[in-house]
Amino acid sequence: MRTVFHVSTVDQLSYVDAKVTNLLADETVPVSHVAVVVDNPAVIDAAESGDGRERVETVLAAGGDDAETAFRVCSNALRGATATLDDLPHGVERASSGVGELTRLQADGWAYIRP
């Protein structure tokens, strides 16, 4: 199974890593892919440093050998942020749009969670 988490606030960023970790630790649910999609400039800026950056890095490392995790930021939101894609942790990807990515993944069978 595959799950996408839709993050739009700094508060949601502060616990989405725990949600991703809980999902991957749930042995009753075979999860192969998890993505976090961010569509808000303030969250992108929060992901550049400090606690926010650690959350992103935790998500990107959470899959280990068993699952793929991704962290994607909306290109529209990137334009409104101070941080650039290069300022974010290695592995963060640009999505054409947050809402487009959320649509595409669900159309491909991913579950959606608003944390």
Added chain:
Amino acid sequence: MRTVFHVSTVDQLSYVDAKVTNLLADETVPVSHVAVVVDNPAVIDAAESGDGRERVETVLAAGGDDAETAFRVCSNALRGATATLDDLPHGVERASSGVGELTRLQADGWAYIRP
């Protein structure tokens, strides 16, 4: 692909038009239908005039020749609102229930986004 946005607060109404516009502008995602479903009386009242009304009109016009957009309000929420369906912009439709409409669309393959 088809996407439904679930709007329950006046704050969500204030930016859902931008989300719909971003989705339809994303050339990497072929979107044929977008719906906004409102299930809260305060949002219905906000959609009657001023900025809220403009947001609704933007959503209804956003598809152009390429996609169909709809704006639907829950009949239960309508009973709690001061505004009536006739007070809302032309094109706004009544849904039997907001949660019923969200269930029906997802069962038919639509993606769900909580903006």
Added chain:
Amino acid sequence: MRTVFHVSTVDQLSYVDAKVTNLLADETVPVSHVAVVVDNPAVIDAAESGDGRERVETVLAAGGDDAETAFRVCSNALRGATATLDDLPHGVERASSGVGELTRLQADGWAYIRP
């Protein structure tokens, strides 16, 4: 059709029963199963007594003879709560994880609603 409501705040608990009732009362949508999934300790504690407990009991009774309703709490959130599963209304179930349950149900075709 089947629908899962994802509840993470006490505020969401305070009206999720009305949403479930509205969904089951919508005769245009044939709904056979509704589940509420809670992934937050504060909501679990609120579900132990008073108004919160009544909401849970309303959800569990809402299906009548026509639909099955379930109320499930995340085992991770249970560990953070003061209330135990035995303190909650009869019929409340433990989910291995909230996010796992939300993934499993959507992968099985359930609609997702963030109330």
